[in-house]
Amino acid sequence: MKIFEAIRKDHDIQRKLFDELIETSGDSERRTQLFEALKHELKIHEDAEERHFYKPLISDDMMQEHARHGIAEHHEIDELVEKLEETEQDSSAWLKYAKDLQHKVLHHLEDEERTFFQLSGKVLSEKQKEELATKYVAFMDECRNGVAK
Incomplete structure (x- = not known):
């Protein structure tokens, strides 16, 4: 596996979480669970x-x-997450901020997948692409498993 494939798999997880989160309403347990999962991812x-x-x-x-x-x-995304954390989940502003965050993240993912990956593919050797993927996946697995403990 190369770094681009590893990152793209996680991008797909984020897209799915956003799709589900935006469909929730009010101060529900499902909204809280999805938001926590999204923040972590x-x-x-x-x-x-x-x-x-x-x-x-x-x-x-x-x-x-x-x-x-x-x-x-990434820093702009962090700021939007903080804004969501400070907003009551049952307010109309919360859904607006969630959609703003979704827009920002999806824009970021598209930039990476359409531009950054192509350019970096010219800079990195095949061996580097594989080594970075191994390190990236190991780090992600460690973070995911650390939370599950």
Whole structure:
């Protein structure tokens, strides 16, 4: 497996969680569960991606601006998550913020999949793509299993 496939699998998890979350209503147990799962996925994905994808690319002249942009978007996503955490789940503002977050995350995922992956594919060797995937997946598994304990 290459790094792009590993990241794309997690992108699909995030898309699915958003689809389900946006369909919930009010201050329900389901909304709370989905939001907690989404927050966790976003956080561990962000950490794994910055460590095992962006960091190795940021020193490359062609990739530096793109990597910094991706990291900046992660921070914007974190801010929207915080806004959701501070808002009552049964208020109409909560769903608006959730949709804003969904829009931001989906934009970020598309940027990565359509631009960043192609550019980084030219910079990374096949061996690097596989090694980064191994490290990325191991980190994600560790984070997911750590929460389950």
